[in-house]
Each structure stands twice: as structure tokens, then as C-alpha cells.
Amino acid sequence: MKKVFQRPKSLKDMPFHYCPGCTHGIAHRLVAEVIDELDIFEKTIAVAPVGCSVFCYEYFDCDAYQASHGRAPAVATGIKRVLSDRVVFTYQGDGDLAAIGTGEIVHAAARGENFTVIFINNAVYAMTGGQMAPTSLLGQKTTTTPFGRDHKLNGSPVRMSEMLSVLDGTAYAARVSLHNPANVTRARKAIKKAFEVQVAGLGFSMVEVLSACPTNWGLPPLKALKWLEDNMLVYYPLGEFKRPAEVI
Amino acid sequence: MAKILMKGNEAIGEGAVRAGCRYFFGYPITPQSELPHYLAKRMPEVGGLYLQAESEVASINMVFGAAGAGARVMTSSSGPGISLMQEGISYLAGAELPCVIVNMIRGGPGLGNIAPAQSDYFQATKGGGHGDYRLIVLAPASVQEIIDLMQDAFDLSDKYRNPVMLMGDGVLGQMMEPVEIGAERKAELPEKPWAATGRLKGKEKKLINSLYIVPENCEAHNLKLDKKYSGIKEAEQRWEEYRTEGAEMVLVAFGTSARICKSVVDICREEGLPVGLLRPITLWPFPEKGINGLIESVKSFLTVEMNMGQMIEDVKLSANGKKPVFFYGRAGGMIPVARDIYNEVKKILNGGAA
Secondary structure (H helix, E strand, C coil): CCCCCCCCCCECCCCCCCCCCCCHHHHHHHHHHHHHHCCCHHHEEEEECCCHHHHHHHHECCEEEECCCCCHHHHHHHHHHHCCCCEEEEEEEHHHHHHHCHHHHHHHHHCCCCCEEEEEECCCECCCCCECCCCCCCCCCECCECCCCCHHHHCCCCCHHHHHHCCCCEEEEEEEECCCHHHHHHHHHHHHHHHHHHHCCCCEEEEEEECCCHHHHCCCHHHHHHHHHHHHHHHCCCEEEECCCCCC | CCCEEEEHHHHHHHHHHHCCCCEEEECCCCCCCHHHHHHHHHHHHCCCEEEECCCHHHHHHHHHHHHHCCCCEEEEECHHHHHHCHHHHHHHHHCCCCEEEEEEEECCCCCCCCCECCCCHHHHHCCCCCCCCCCEEECCCCHHHHHHHHHHHHHHHHHHCCEEEEEEEHHHHHCEEEECCCCCCCCCCCCCCCCCCCCHHHCCCCEECCCCCCHHHHHHHHHHHHHHHHHHHHHCCCEEEECCCCCCEEEECCHHHHHHHHHHHHHHHHCCCCEEEEEECEEECCCHHHHHHHCCCCCEEEEEECCCCCCHHHHHHHHCCCCCEEEEECCCCCCCCHHHHHHHHHHHHCCCCC
């Protein structure tokens, strides 16, 4: 009988620790599928963040580094500058990348560091208990914005893909979403492009992945996906904000 | 081989290159600027990389990545920049990554000034960052010693898989002295089977990590580190003794202040005063063996530092109450003058009378 579906080889055979309905698992799977498809597993190195996905170094079966909070792009810079023929990617959440690590991500992009960033945007600090993230929506209730995010008090959410896309060093920047199968397929394509950009040596590549956090949003999994679609897509448009001139 | 004239900061750079270091990540700060200037030119000549980071926080994490990839790598800074690196240094120690960090200390606290100081002794030797960890801390006192210790710094960091800090100050960085750097030879770099360089040819998975979420495992990790630190304490204490034979009073000083103390010892000896100097070369591990070797024969110690009294705590711990330990220091970028130290020595020898 022909096998039509199986675990990607780049993922270890072990259960994820993620909450029910969390989309980290899908994102992990997409990255692993792309690594398998491009046949780059042996030379791929992952850099894990601080946050819910800190243990992604356990799930991706490639060599891995655990970076301090927000500094994955600096760690990846050090790795890639020493091992320029390897494929390096960071996997970071929104607190990690868009708050504490803003300096590192901006300058990695500005230098055109030739690695790939998978940026999970779920509009909340999840591991620490659902606090407001730089990407939390206006009006969004979190444990530190109990009355909803107030523009006057907290400013507005940060659109990282748009921001980074204006830098010359950024070769590829796209935003995708995991709220339904069609978008999961599009997300996979974008992640594949980002890795291809790196393999071709074209510069910095990032895919922002809109993700659901049912636990900290206080919603059942299906309603969380609906909330993502109804609210996040309005503020965070999907699409490619920068792509290399060369057709990939 | 003929001697050449070299600035201390440049000697750090050349010493690093000679030791096989090929990666430098740093952020500008005075008074160590000649070092990045030197390496920005020198690294490309030897096929190495000089990369200017966006901050010291980024620099130390680039060092983390490069060290994990198996490279000989360094960064340098001064006081405020070293403070910014502390989280990264703790991660490096936790993940047992070798690297060399240079601190050319300036006056503090806060922005302080850019004049020479030794006020980062606590930060370097007692932690600085979070958690139970140790840095090996080397304190050269001449440009020649800088060159020699850079080699040792990289060798020690690889041997123990631990970050090593080389501490100097603006005086050492700026002064020019004749040095012998020897013929260029190919640095012998140790194998690093633990480095995470990708799983080429099906190599087993490597992880560069300082996270041990299960307390039992984290305690085991701490015990393992502690065992390593005990070994370093036993094997790596270094110091220089100067005219300590028959000394009743021994000055204890490192780096720039030790050079001044040497002159004080000479003046004292000319006058027949039995005074010597113990100069720690490793600040951690502190050379308690050196202090212990003198403890029976001397009557007192005088610690001389360019701070308000930091190393004196280690001198006192080593003397363990057996002999009195006095202190003389200048702070905020001021340098002790030989005459003032001499007067302090006389005062103590006269039982407190000036």
C-alpha cells in the first residue's frame, strides 16, 4: 500500500508539549517538511528562542542552539559567519522577536544575514501567562491589559514583516496564517521560498506565521482559529512584502 | 627575534590572531578602540572576520553562536559594555562554550569616565551575570604579558570549555612597549567534537544549550560545573612574586597598580624596608596559594587597587585572619602615585603613625 502521509524525517518521533489547538505543531511540521523536501537536513542548524517554542530544539532532529531571549538572530549570525555553507534558521515568537529582540532582528536583516527566520505571531506572550505582546491587537484583553489594549497607554501593534521589508538586506519577507488548510498550504510555500532564498545566498529571509493560542486567548481551538481569521487578518495582511528579483 | 614597539590594545589583537582566533564581534567603546581598529584590518589579512555588532548584547550572542560552531572567537569592551554582556556570559558559561572576552576597564559606576580603573574586579570574579558560574580572569601587567596571555586565554578556554576574561585598563591599552611576538606559526587548535556544526554524514545530534528544566538535572549540571571550577582552582592559580624574600610586608596588586607597586618595593628596599609584592596574574582563580606561601613569614599585607577595595576581599579570605590586610586605593579613573603608596607602607610599618 502506498504511504501518502507520514512524519517528516526532520522531526523527532516524540509528542509535542504544546497545548491543544496551538499551531506551533503545524508550523514545526511545515518547516520540517521543507527541510526534507529541499534535502538539506544534514546541513541545517536550528536556533531556538525563549518562549513556548524553546523546546523546538528537541523536536527538530537537526543540530540546534538555544539562544537567550530575543538574541536568536545574533546567535544565528555567529553560526552562519563561521559555517557559511550550512542552512541556519531561527524560530522565534512575537515577544522574542518583536519586543526584547527588536534590535537583533532589525540589524540581522540590515546586514543581509543569510539565514531564515520563522516568526510565530500569536499576539500574546504565551509561556509566561498571556501578557500583552508587541503584536497584541488594540482592544485585545490579555493578563496585563485586562481592559483591552489601549492605544494611549500601550501604543499600537507592530507589523514586523512590513518593517523589515523596507531594508535592503531583506531578500524575502512574507506573512502567512495557519487558520485553515488552504492557508497552511500557502504557509508551506512561503517557508520553502524563504529557505530557497537562503540556499541561493540571497540574504535575509523571514516568514511571519499568524498562529493561534487558545489557552491564552481563552477560546476553544476552533473558535481561536476563527478569532485569528476575523481579527488578526484585518490588522496583519497576508502576502509577500519582499521577494528577490530573481524568480524562484 | 628583534623586538617591536606595540600598543597594548594592538597587542591584544595580534596576540589573538597568533593564538588562532579568526572571529571578532564587537561594539565601539573607549578605551579599547585601538583593538577593533587593529582587528578590522588584521582579520581579513588572515582570512578571519571582524564584524561590528549593533550592541554589546548582540556581540556576546554572536560570540555564543560562533563558539558553538567551534570557532576561536573573541569580543572586547569596557565597563558599561561588559555590563550589557552579562546575560550572554552567563549563557556561555552555562552552555560551556569557550571564548575570550576583553575588558579594558574604565572609571565607574554608570557612565563614569574613560580613565583607567580596576573597579570591575567584583563583576569579573564574583559572577556579574546570573547563576553559579565562574570565569577564568587573567590580568596582564605589560604589553609583552598581554601577547603571552592571549595565547593562554584561548588555550584555557578550550581546555576547560569556559569563557576567559582578560582584564586590563586604559593605561595598559594605550601604552607602547617593546615586545617579542615570535615567528608566526600555525596555531594548533583542539578538536571540538561537541560543536554543533550540522549532522553531516549522519553525525549524532549536537545541542548548544544552557536549559535544564528539571531541577534534578540542573543541579547535576551545577555540580558538574563546580567540579570543573574546583579543578581550575587547583591547577591554574598564577602569580608573580617580586622581592618577597624576607619581606615583612607584602603589597598585593594586579595590572597597572602592580607596576606602580614594583617601584614602591624598590624604593622601600633601597631604604632597607623589608617590603615585597605579590602580583596575581589570575584574578580567578585567585592565587590563594601565593598568599598561603607567605602567610607565616610576613607580618601584614597591603592591597593596592584602582578601586575602593574589591580584591582585598580575596586577599582577606586567603589570609583567613592570620595576618592583617590593609588597603590603599584610588578610584574613579585616578591612578595611585608611588609616593602615596610608600607613605601608606611607612604608616603601617610604624604602627599606624604617619
